[in-house]
Amino acid sequence: xxxxxxxxxxxxxxxxxxxxxxxxxxxxxxxxxxxxxxxxxxxxxxxxxxxxxxxxxxxxxxxxxxxxxxxxxxxxxxxxxxxxxxxxxxxxxxxxxxxxxxxxxxxxxxxxxxxxxxxxxxxxxxxxxxxxxxxxxxxxxxxxxxxxxxxxxxxxxxxxxxxxxxxxxxxxxxxxxxxxxxxxxxxxxxxxxxxxxxxxxxxxxxxxxxxxxxxxxxxxxxxxxxxxxxxxxxxxxxxxxxxxxxxxxxxxxxxxxxxxxxxxxxxxxxxxxxxxxxxxxxxxxxxxxxxxxxxxxxxxxxxxxxxxxxx
Amino acid sequence: xxxxxxxxxxxxxxxxxxxxxxxxxxxxxxxxxxxxxxxxxxxxxxxxxxxxxxxxxxxxxxxxxxxxxxxxxxxxxxxxxxxxxxxxxxxxxxxxxxxxxxxxxxxxxxxxxxxxxxxxxxxxxxxxxxxxxxxxxxxxxxxxxxxxxxxxxxxxxxxxxxxxxxxxxxxxxxxxxxxxxxxxxxxxxxxxxxxxxxxxxxxxxxxxxxxxxxxxxxxxxxxxxxxxxxxxxxxxxxxxxxxxxxxxxxxxxxxxxxxxxxxxxxxxxxxxxxxxxxxxxxxxxxxxxxxxxxxx
Numbered sequence: 055x056x057x058x059x060x061x062x063x064x065x066x067x068x069x070x071x072x073x074x075x076x077x078x079x080x081x082x083x084x085x086x087x088x089x090x091x092x093x094x095x096x097x098x099x100x101x102x103x104x105x106x107x108x109x110x111x112x113x114x115x116x117x118x119x120x121x122x123x124x125x126x127x128x129x130x131x132x133x134x135x136x137x138x139x140x141x142x143x144x145x146x147x148x149x150x151x152x153x154x155x156x157x158x159x160x161x162x163x164x165x166x167x168x169x170x171x172x173x174x175x176x177x178x179x180x181x182x183x184x185x186x187x188x189x190x191x192x193x194x195x196x197x198x199x200x201x202x203x204x205x206x207x208x209x210x211x212x213x214x215x216x217x218x219x220x221x222x223x224x225x226x227x228x229x230x231x232x233x234x235x236x237x238x239x240x241x242x243x244x245x246x247x248x249x250x251x252x253x254x255x256x257x258x259x260x261x262x263x264x265x266x267x268x269x270x271x272x273x274x275x276x277x278x279x280x281x282x283x284x285x286x287x288x289x290x291x292x293x294x295x296x297x298x299x300x301x302x303x304x305x306x307x308x309x310x311x312x313x314x315x316x317x318x319x320x321x322x323x324x325x326x327x328x329x330x331x332x333x334x335x336x337x338x339x340x341x342x343x344x345x346x347x348x349x350x351x352x353x354x355x356x357x358x359x360x361x362x363x364x365x
Numbered sequence: 366x367x368x369x370x371x372x373x374x375x376x377x378x379x380x381x382x383x384x385x386x387x388x389x390x391x392x393x394x395x396x397x398x399x400x401x402x403x404x405x406x407x408x409x410x411x412x413x414x415x416x417x418x419x420x421x422x423x424x425x426x427x428x429x430x431x432x433x434x435x436x437x438x439x440x441x442x443x444x445x446x447x448x449x450x451x452x453x454x455x456x457x458x459x460x461x462x463x464x465x466x467x468x469x470x471x472x473x474x475x476x477x478x479x480x481x482x483x484x485x486x487x488x489x490x491x492x493x494x495x496x497x498x499x500x501x502x503x504x505x506x507x508x509x510x511x512x513x514x515x516x517x518x519x520x521x522x523x524x525x526x527x528x529x530x531x532x533x534x535x536x537x538x539x540x541x542x543x544x545x546x547x548x549x550x551x552x553x554x555x556x557x558x559x560x561x562x563x564x565x566x567x568x569x570x571x572x573x574x575x576x577x578x579x580x581x582x583x584x585x586x587x588x589x590x591x592x593x594x595x596x597x598x599x600x601x602x603x604x605x606x607x608x609x610x611x612x613x614x615x616x617x618x619x620x621x622x623x624x625x626x627x628x629x630x631x632x633x634x635x636x637x638x639x640x641x642x643x644x645x646x647x648x649x650x651x652x653x654x655x656x657x658x659x660x661x
Contacts, residue, residue, distance in 0.1 A: 065496075068493065068496075068497075069496060069497055069500050072493070072494075072496070072497030072500075073497055073500055073501050076497060076498065076501065076506075077501065077506075077509055080506070080509045080510045080513050081509050081512065081513050195643070195646075195647070196639075196643065198643075198646060199590070199639060199640075199642045199643030199646050199647075200639040200642070200643070201594040201597055201598055201638060201639070201642060202598070203597075203598055203601050203614075203617065204597075204617070204635040204638060204639050207617070207621065207624055207631055207632075207635060208632070208635070210624060211624055211625075211628050211631075211632070214625075215624070215625050215628070299502035299505075300502065302502065302505070303502045303503070303504035303505055306504070306508075306602065307598060307601070307602070310602070311621070321508070322602055325508065325512070325602050325603055325604050326603050330512055333508060333509070333512055334509060334512070337505045337508065337509055340502075340505055341500070341501050341502075341505065344500065344501075344502060345500060348500070
């Protein structure tokens with residue numbers, strides 16, 4: 055177990071440097087004149103240029119200079135400094151104001167996935183071929199096919215406009231107003247988790263240990279609740295880890311549609327106002343969150359499934 | 366199997382592909398999805414056949430005007446013909462989807478085959494880079510790269526969006542190619558071919574590639590749907606295709622502020638987008654089921 059976690063941590067460190075290097079290279083490599091780009095149309099005086107050059111180590115050129123500046127970027131990230139927006143506001147401040155909304159939204163979405171997705175998946179897996187099973191299969195296929203932002207607008211149109219169940223925007227951050235955005239955000243993950251649970255349960259129901267448990271005379275409740283469920287949830291837990299990435303990309307769209315002033319909303323705003331540093335700063339953070347959550351899920355996976363440790 | 370059929374199978378054994386085709390022909394989902402895909406490719410190739418209206422001829426006189434003979438879906442916020450714009454929007458979606466998937470497929474086959482076949486350090490290098498690229502969610506990476514491309518090249522068009530999604534989208538397919546190459550490499554028939562003196566190139570192209578083909582095509586078909594959805598999301602966020610380019614995501618964005626008063630101009634392109642993405646995903650699913658021997 056310990057060796058597994060250490061190995062996983064080493065992999066995570068590699069992935070951290072790889073992804074940050076990639077993000078950094080995509081955004082900042084081979085930029086023409088970053089100082090002029092910062093100033094826009096305005097002329098830059100020699101002294102300003104000298105200060106900025108020194109601050110951002112722009113005097114170093116070539117691959118050496120690139121790595122030097124990349125190191126600046128990474129060490130700033132590790133200190134929790136995500137840079138400043140074009141307007142001069144610290145991105146950490148922006149994040150501080152935004153993260154409660156996004157965390158609330160993501161937690162609600164994940165609870166929808168766990169409560170509805172897994173429950174319905176287990177029922178569909180037990181009653182394979184039933185009306186409930188075919189209906190959910192069809193519905194989930196449709197949900198998987200529809201992009202999140204289309205789903206968001208359809209949801210907004212139907213539930214806030216036609217039936218007036220919710221308010222169209224959720225900028226006050228109350229749980230009730232976040233209900234619809236969270237449902238939209240979690241819908242794709244819910245559908246996928248449902249299908250995954252269903253397949254997994256159906257497969258496990260046919261296995262030898264279930265037949266043994268049944269022939270021992272264990273009640274159905276225990277066979278399914280303990281034996282089948284524990285084995286079936288392993289792939290679902292892995293999926294939930296991966297899905298955190300989708301939730302964060304989805305939050306950019308959902309928060310924009312429903313005007314939730316969270317982290318994703320700020321990314322969307324940054325794109326619209328062409329605020330490059332804001333977008334890259336937040337996305338760097340999201341990538342780190344994604345890597346960390348994958349790490350946690352992998353460790354959890356080892357707890358759930360002892361076989362993984364000896365691999 | 367009856368005896369006459371047996372003699373034909375002996376003469377010409379039915380391959381996995383033929384078997385899969387036999388299954389596919391019986392799958393209603395496959396036919397529905399194919400018909401939708403063919404229709405969409407038709408619309409994308411010749412949008413002029415489906416509408417005689419000019420999608421760029423917009424007049425504020427027609428702002429949110431109802432459906433007319435020229436415009437069965439009515440007019441949008443700028444007074445543009447929603448039907449015409451939806452038809453022409455299919456072109457950018459399909460173009461981005463095809464180019465990006467072709468590109469991702471080419472990279473995936475080249476690198477996946479090399480890594481699976483030669484193994485050793487090539488494999489290690491590729492697998493680690495795959496892990497890195499795959500550990501950034503596609504949409505987030507695409508936003509960063511497109512932001513960069515638009516900063517250098519001005520506006521972003523079909524090519525840069527397709528390039529972005531292709532460059533970022535190949536890891537999934539490459540993993541599939543790599544693992545099927547590794548499993549095919551150890552098969553007896555490959556050993557036999559090598560014994561008979563076949564070179565690396567011949568073994569790869571004639572013996573291993575056909576086996577790696579089916580699973581990769583399934584992944585790439587589904588990827589086509591995902592790419593189209595991602596392109597629309599990017600255009601919706603204002604970082605994908607920029608106006609004057611006509612795209613579904615862009616139309617949805619343009620009309621999003623008015624969804625409470627006029628939902629039609631938003632719902633039509635959204636509906637087409639959803640059906641398109643769904644069709645590619647269903648097609649991929651149907652092909653996978655047909656090629657999966659465990660399903661028989």
